[in-house]
Amino acid sequence: MNNILTLAAIYRQSLFYFAIRAMTILEPQTKLSRNWHQKAIAYQLMQCFLGLCRRLIINQPPKTLKTHLVSISYVAWLLMHDPSLRIAIICYDEALASTQLRKIRQLLRSKWYMALAPATRIRKDKDTETLFETTAGGEVRALSVQGGITGHGFDVIIIDDPQKASLAHSETERRHLEELYASAIANRWRNPAKGVLIVVMQRLHVDDFTAYLLRLRKDTVHLNIPAVAPVDMTFHLDDDEVYRFREGELLEPERLSDVVLEELRTAQGEVHFQAQYMQAPVKTGGCPINPAWFRTYTELPKYDYRIISIDPAFTENGGDFSAALVCDVVGDDVYLVHGEQVQCDYPNLLRWIETLDKTWKPDLFLIEAIGAGKGIWGLLRERDFHHVGTIETHNGLPKLRRMEIVSPMIEAGRVFVPANAEWARQFLRLIGSFPYGPSDDWPDALSQLLIRLRDACMRAGQHRCRRFPPDPPPQQTSLRYGMHYRKYWL
Structure with a gap:
């Protein structure tokens, strides 16, 4: 019994361990390899929860668990602490946002979560593919850039990959996303003084949505995690713990080895590889062909x-x-x-x-x-x-x-x-x-x-x-x- 209570306390306190346990429920066949960058992301999300950060951008390579950590586990973890929160998840495609909502719903209805968060329950009469409400008055809504932004006001807005990679080089598409944010997202806070914006995406262009938001507010916290460290970098994993990401070190050696990265570099080309995997897009105003x-x-x-x-x-x-x-x-x-x-x-x-x-x-x-x-x-x-x-x-x-x-x-x-x-x-x-x-x-x-x-x-x-x-x-x-x-x- 003491072990169960201890684990429950750890899950309530630590988003990192909560996310690891959540993966065993959502994808029991998948073995989650723990890595330092997951702790770095969880730490910055905790700063948002504590009110120490209201604008956070996370850039990291594809398929490195950014969606599971941010758009699924963090949302469920927030509702465990405050089921009255109103949260929006915005993706480029509504189907992707709805998929994330289904996983959150699956997690909230698991026996493990229900025992961990007895006050967080989904209303049976307010449960659709793109929205569910809690019995405490909170809600999670799945929205898309394509379908438009609706809702009366949110406490937390998570924007997860708001643009397709194939359209990132279109200036028209980039300006459309900026206009959508300015006209329909930036004014959607229930309390503008406390609203939290979290953007998680891979870099796609030197003038992409990340660049726009960094220009917009100088107090934005930017967590930039490349597949290979271009220089020595330091990341906070906790208040008293930092990780030294040494120059040339691989982010995930088992998944993104030197061989795999070289294959990706060859297949995608240097311009796209630098943006999506190194999170360092280069200006391509000139000829793209040598x-x-x-x-x-x-x-x-x-x-x-x-x-x-x-x-x-x-x-x-x-x-x-x-x-x-x-x-x-x-x-x-x-x-x-x-x-x-x-x-x-x-x-x-x-x-x-x-x-x-x-x-x-x-x-x-x-x-x-x-x-x-x-x-x-x-x-x-x-x-x-x-x-x-x-x-x-x-x-x-x-x-x-x-x-x-x-x-x-x-x-x-x-x-x-x-x-x-x-x-x-x-x-x-x-x-x-x-x-x-x-x-x-x-x-x-x-x-x-x-x-x-x-x-x-x-x-x-x-x-x-x-x-x-x-x-x-x-x-x-x-x-x-x-x-x-x-x-x-x-």
Whole structure:
């Protein structure tokens, strides 16, 4: 009995040990490896509970238990001490916020928690997917950036990953989040003098939501935890205990080893790795591609399939070029075989495309389905070009962002150019000067090609583009070759 009472006292007093015990209830099959950074987070959350900190930002790498510690365990722990608290959990996606709410509800209804906090009970008549109220008048509400912010006033607001990583480079999306905070979140306190804001997220951009909040209030406590210590760092684990995070030391050696981190760095590219794992985003206003990342070849290997990516424009004298890149896909690698840029009117543009088709015999023509490309695609289909495919506009992503998306593929050495071709030298010069160079037509043709290949891998649910389902639908059959497309998912 004494041991039970002692443990209960520890759980009530220590958020860290409470979170460890909570994990055994929510995910009994998961073995929680204890680490110093969990204590550092729990300590700062305790400062918020004691009223010593009202603005806290926690930045740490993905999948390092930030949501379990902050958005689930801390909320349940707060309600144990004060079931009348009103708490909001805000995520980018409502489904994610609702999932966190379900886990809190599961924890509050566990026998362990009910014995630990007999005064904290959920009202049966106020229990929905996005909201539950306690019998003491408190509530926990799941909200999303997309769905809008509702509620009459909160004591604690937790913002957990408020932005998708794929949209963090969109200035429009970043400004939208800032405006949402200023107009709908910053004024949602039940008592503005005591309201607590906690933001937990991975860094995504040099001007992301973390940067905005740090500019907004100088008294914000910033807990910044990288995957590898760039310099010697000190973290408080308790009032009388600190941890020395030495330069070069790994945050979680068992999960994020040197090998794993290097694989992530290669897959994501240096820009994204520095932001998401090192919590040190770098400014990317210039060209996201280093021409030195392209590898060269002198002999072409046998290809799996051939694609021509075209960025069309209707111009004859001056103006934009129509650009084409002929590429061979060999396993996971892309070999740029030939490149052309022309300035011509509509009839000559069609003849140019037909010439490319006869000369290079591609398995797939790729044309972006906007502007000039949409009309050309329809006309070519009428002329029995059944191997013409389109690529969507990717939710209006700007050209620079599209190139940033594919930069990890190039940086990983998966894109090859011919060693001694004059067009290749001109191509690399344009890539190196993008987006400020004289022409962005070849860069656009390249980014749409690599995005299409990346999306094909994702749709296939595989990591290698060369693996395709054996029996594509009849409409995907190549009429010219009388065979199924091997690039079914393209």
